[in-house]
Amino acid sequence: MDLSPEDVAEILRAIDGAEVDELRLETARFRLELRRTGAGWVQESEVLGEPEIVELEVEEDGPATAAGWAPVDGLHDVLAPLPGTFYRATDPGAPPLVEVGDEVDEDTVVGLLETMKLFNSVHAGVRGTVAEFCVANAATAEQGAVLVRVRPA
Amino acid sequence: MTIRRLLIANRGEIAVRIVRACRGLGIESILAAADPDLRSTAARLADRTVRIGAVRSYLDVERIVAAARLTGAEAIHPGYGFLAENPALPRACEAAGIGFVGPTAEQLEAVGDKLRARSHALAAGLPVVPGGEVPDTAAGAALARELGFPLLIKAVGGGGGRGMKRVDDSAALEAAMATAMAEARGAFGDARLYLERYVLGGRHVEVQLLGDGEGVIHLGERDCSVQRRYQKLVEEAPAPGLDPELRARIHEAAVRFGEHLGYRGAGTVEFLVAAGDFHFLEMNARIQVEHPVTEAVTGIDLVEQQIAIAEGRPLALTQEDVRLTGHAIECRINAEDDDFRPSPGTVRRAAFPVGPGIRVDTHLARGADVPPFYDSLLAKLIVSGADRAEALDRLDGALARCTVEGVATNLAFHARVVAHPEFRTGGVDTAWLSSS
Numbered sequence: 106m107d108l109s110p111e112d113v114a115e116i117l118r119a120i121d122g123a124e125v126d127e128l129r130l131e132t133a134r135f136r137l138e139l140r141r142t143g144a145g146w147v148q149e150s151e152v153l154g155e156p157e158i159v160e161l162e163v164e165e166d167g168p169a170t171a172a173g174w175a176p177v178d179g180l181h182d183v184l185a186p187l188p189g190t191f192y193r194a195t196d197p198g199a200p201p202l203v204e205v206g207d208e209v210d211e212d213t214v215v216g217l218l219e220t221m222k223l224f225n226s227v228h229a230g231v232r233g234t235v236a237e238f239c240v241a242n243a244a245t246a247e248q249g250a251v252l253v254r255v256r257p258a
Numbered sequence: 259m260t261i262r263r264l265l266i267a268n269r270g271e272i273a274v275r276i277v278r279a280c281r282g283l284g285i286e287s288i289l290a291a292a293d294p295d296l297r298s299t300a301a302r303l304a305d306r307t308v309r310i311g312a313v314r315s316y317l318d319v320e321r322i323v324a325a326a327r328l329t330g331a332e333a334i335h336p337g338y339g340f341l342a343e344n345p346a347l348p349r350a351c352e353a354a355g356i357g358f359v360g361p362t363a364e365q366l367e368a369v370g371d372k373l374r375a376r377s378h379a380l381a382a383g384l385p386v387v388p389g390g391e392v393p394d395t396a397a398g399a400a401l402a403r404e405l406g407f408p409l410l411i412k413a414v415g416g417g418g419g420r421g422m423k424r425v426d427d428s429a430a431l432e433a434a435m436a437t438a439m440a441e442a443r444g445a446f447g448d449a450r451l452y453l454e455r456y457v458l459g460g461r462h463v464e465v466q467l468l469g470d471g472e473g474v475i476h477l478g479e480r481d482c483s484v485q486r487r488y489q490k491l492v493e494e495a496p497a498p499g500l501d502p503e504l505r506a507r508i509h510e511a512a513v514r515f516g517e518h519l520g521y522r523g524a525g526t527v528e529f530l531v532a533a534g535d536f537h538f539l540e541m542n543a544r545i546q547v548e549h550p551v552t553e554a555v556t557g558i559d560l561v562e563q564q565i566a567i568a569e570g571r572p573l574a575l576t577q578e579d580v581r582l583t584g585h586a587i588e589c590r591i592n593a594e595d596d597d598f599r600p601s602p603g604t605v606r607r608a609a610f611p612v613g614p615g616i617r618v619d620t621h622l623a624r625g626a627d628v629p630p631f632y633d634s635l636l637a638k639l640i641v642s643g644a645d646r647a648e649a650l651d652r653l654d655g656a657l658a659r660c661t662v663e664g665v666a667t668n669l670a671f672h673a674r675v676v677a678h679p680e681f682r683t684g685g686v687d688t689a690w691l692s693s694s
Contacts, residue, residue, distance in 0.1 A: 107302075107303060109278060109281070109282075110278075110617065110618075114612070117612060117613065139612065140609075142659060144655040144658050144659055145611060145612075145613045145655055145656075145659060146612045146613050146659075147610065147611055147612065147659045147661075148609065148610060148611075148612040149607070149608065149609045149610075149623075150623065151623040151625075152299050152302040152303055152623065154302050155302070156289075156291075156296065156297060156302050156304070156307045157305070157306045157307060158296060158301075158306075158307050158308075158309055159306055159307065159308045159309070159328065159329060160308075160309050161308050161309060161310050161311070161321065161325050161328055163310065163311035163312075163315070163321060165311055165312045187600075187602070187630060188602060188629075188630040188631075189630050189631065190313065190314070190631060195440060196440065196443045199443075219631075220600050220602065220630045220631075221593070221594075221600035221602065221630055221631075221632065221633060221634045222600075222632075222633055222634075223599075223600055243314070245312070245313050245631060248630075
């Protein structure tokens with residue numbers, strides 16, 4: 106059991122009139138710090154109890170990681186500038202923006218990366234030919250993960 | 259039906275909010291959590307957590323229903339966003355004999371499509387903004403001549419501020435429609451658009467409803483005019499300086515709309531208020547982010563009401579039971595930098611104000627991950643007072659006592675908004691933020 110906001114309010118009422126400027130409570134389940142400031146009380150709290158996790162059986166691929174892809178000689182790595190979800194097309198029904206073998210230049214958009222509901226274009230960054238996709242469509246990518254590789258012209 | 263075990267199919271602050279409501283009601287809370295959220299505050303608070311898999315699992319109806327079955331949950335609360343307004347979820351719940359905390363699939367369909375919602379509004383006798391569907395750019399140009407500029411392009415499948423574009427002159431219309439159509443197809447799987455006259459100087463005022471399928475009551479309005487790119491940032495109740503007679507007409511129109519649908523659950527009817535008049539915009543058939551401001555001025559717990567309605571109970575409140583007292587303001591604290599760019603990361607420290615008239619709904623704590631895959635809401639700061647002046651006064655002190663380290667936030671932005679003389683006066687319109 107953690108402390109509810111009502112519990113915290115009650116603790117606060119108890120100490121507000123007293124000559125107390127700081128209170129720290131920590132149990133196996135929660136941590137609470139109350140601190141008096143010029144403008145009023147501030148709280149920092151944390152639930153420490155570990156979640157009780159039940160597994161639902163699902164099948165899927167994990168996210169692409171930056172470490173999982175060693176550089177390949179002669180190929181240019183297009184990296185994820187932010188962590189996010191990588192899309193190869195502008196909408197689910199549309200054909201991919203580029204395919205392996207397509208010629209691209211620096212500004213060619215090779216995919217989209219969605220981060221917190223904002224879509225950013227991913228540019229090839231170099232003139233050449235698309236060599237491979239390292240992340241599947243709609244898969245998640247960590248920051249710095251290799252999304253696409255381009256063989257420079 | 260009595261709900262003894264509830265599956266929460268959401269994350270972040272709203273998941274924490276619903277877990278706490280369950281605790282208050284003696285209901286066992288089961289959280290459906292995707293991999294990035296397995297160690298979140300909501301997961302630690304919930305009685306149990308079901309791991310549903312990768313990032314996008316919150317959008318997977320089958321997985322959510324399977325999670326409820328696996329844990330023996332009697333009902334599913336969808337929160338807001340994700341599957342909250344997807345009729346496929348209540349349908350799948352019904353097929354599985356599981357309750358859904360929300361309206362019927364038919365009601366979600368009636369309001370989920372903006373054109374259908376508009377025709378329901380007309381049928382219920384509500385005023386709508388002049389406009390209509392435009393199948394192609396030629397039809398768009400013809401309707402635009404009738405409506406005049408500026409106008410708004412809206413995605414039929416859009417909502418919650420997504421899929422809207424303002425166009426200021428006819429030269430820009432064709433290109434804007436083409437882009438909007440492509441975006442709408444991508445974002446909502448529905449390329450249909452409609453055009454609407456852009457109402458200058460309009461305020462966004464919305465009315466909170468509760469319905470049990472038989473009767474509908476309102477819990478007053480909220481003013482959500484402080485918006486950036488149609489995303490709400492500050493909300494308050496009641497709407498400052500609204501003419502009492504106009505306010506009553508807006509409440510009455512919202513109830514009429516809810517009654518027309520035979521609405522069941524908590525929902526919000528949104529209006530555009532300008533020049534002493536109002537127009538129907540859309541209905542959000544779910545709990546909303548900004549629901550705490552209504553809770554603060556009514557003392558009514560909306561999530562508890564939702565659960566009671568889902569249990570099939572008639573509304574325990576009459577319209578006369580709803581008493582509005584004082585004033586409440588909410589600031590949405592988002593993980594974004596000064597240029598409104600998203601700022602995911604790991605929170606090193608999160609400290610929030612505590613005291614009379616202050617409520618903070620958040621999932622943040624030291625060490626919490628703010629994953630890049632979901633929206634950027636970190637916390638909601640809600641202050642209330644006997645009147646707006648007292649609420650504003652509290653808000654100043656409360657904002658100053660918020661500290662989030664490790665990710666960038668819009669706290670400084672909120673301090674500027676709240677200090678602005680026009681916001682202090684009250685009653686700014688939806689264009690105010692971008693113009694000042």
